[in-house]
Amino acid sequence: xxxxxxxxxxxxxxxxxxxxxxxxxxxxxxxxxxxxxxxxxxxxxxxxxxxxxxxxxxxxxxxxxxxxxxxxxxxxxxxxxxxxxxxxxxxxxxxxxxxxxxxxxxxxxxxxxxxxxxxxxxxxxxxxxxxxxxxxxxxxxxxxxxxxxxxxxxxxxxxxxxxxxxxxxxxxxxxxxxxxxxxxxxxxxxxxxxxxxxxxxxxxxxxxxxxxxxxxxxxxxxxxxxxxxxxxxxxxx
Numbered sequence: 001x002x003x004x005x006x007x008x009x010x011x012x013x014x015x016x017x018x019x020x021x022x023x024x025x026x027x028x029x030x031x032x033x034x035x036x037x038x039x040x041x042x043x044x045x046x047x048x049x050x051x052x053x054x055x056x057x058x059x060x061x062x063x064x065x066x067x068x069x070x071x072x073x074x075x076x077x078x079x080x081x082x083x084x085x086x087x088x089x090x091x092x093x094x095x096x097x098x099x100x101x102x103x104x105x106x107x108x109x110x111x112x113x114x115x116x117x118x119x120x121x122x123x124x125x126x127x128x129x130x131x132x133x134x135x136x137x138x139x140x141x142x143x144x145x146x147x148x149x150x151x152x153x154x155x156x157x158x159x160x161x162x163x164x165x166x167x168x169x170x171x172x173x174x175x176x177x178x179x180x181x182x183x184x185x186x187x188x189x190x191x192x193x194x195x196x197x198x199x200x201x202x203x204x205x206x207x208x209x210x211x212x213x214x215x216x217x218x219x220x221x222x223x224x225x226x227x228x229x230x231x232x233x234x235x236x237x
Contacts, residue, residue: 004211004236005031005218007099009201010049012224015077016056017047022088026096030224032127034099037085037115039107042067045085045114051105057082064105085118092124099220101151102139104132112138119146129176133166140170149174149196154181164193174217176200179207184214191215205230212236 008030011021022033036049040063053059053066057074071082085100092098102115112135119126120143129149130136136148150172156163167175174196177186182199190197199211200220208230211219221227231237 002215002236004216004231005198006224006227006231007032007034007198007218007220008224009034009220009222010036015080017049017083018076018080019083019087019091020078020080022091022098025224026091028224029228030096031218032097032099032125033088033091034101034220035083035085035088036101036103037111038063038103038105039111039114040068040071041065042069043110043114044068045111045118046071047083047085047088049103051103053082064107085115086121089118089122089124089126092122092126094124097125097127098122100126100128102128102130102132102135104130104135108132108134109138111135112142115139116142116146119143127173129174136172137170140172144171148172149176149198151176152181153178160186160189164189164195167195168193174198176220182211182214182216187214187216202227209234 008025010016011025011033013024014021017035025033035047037045040046052062057076059074076082089098116139127147129151131151150167175190176198187197196217198218199216202208202219202221203223212234
């Protein structure tokens with residue numbers, strides 16, 4: 001029976017998007033940690049979800065207006081710091097990989113160059129995903145062998161067939177769906193196009209069981225421990 005991979009959303013058991021949370025995900029046995037990446041004011045890719053540092057640190061301001069040296073001094077909770085993408089990718093290995101979500105703010109080209117550069121330096125498994133098609137187009141041109149996946153939060157405005165054609169035509173490896181977009185039939189259609197499918201965010205046991213029965217390749221979850229336990233009970237681990 002095929003294994004369903006577990007992707008720890010922003011890490012596990014620690015302040016979100018911190019090295020402590022990513023290490024904890026590895027300790028629990030997750031297959032991947034998921035992290036969000038943005039460009040700071042000085043152009044480096046840093047790991048943070050929001051446009052501002054207000055919610056997750058003791059600082060204030062927009063990430064793209066704060067230089068790296070100031071970001072690195074902020075407290076991200078429990079003494080943790082905002083990691084650079086390079087620091088986060090250093091945790092990826094052969095068995096524990098990184099799912100990097102590129103957060104575009106009108107800077108798709110610059111972000112693609114920065115992310116691709118860091119991923120090409122990394123030694124472990126890395127998947128790069130984004131909602132932004134321009135970012136994916138540029139990244140695919142820069143590094144045709146890079147493992148890229150498209151994120152979708154709802155039914156695409158252009159329809160499913162053009163979306164599948166975009167993914168295949170640009171050499172993407174997968175299409176990842178929100179719970180509200182995921183159906184058994186759509187996951188099957190993605191597989192028939194030769195693509196992987198991960199679903200986010202799968203936290204409850206009934207949801208995990210349903211998505212496993214629909215043959216999702218991976219589940220992005222806020223509770224890696226519970227997700228691993230549920231999948232093991234289904235023989236999917």
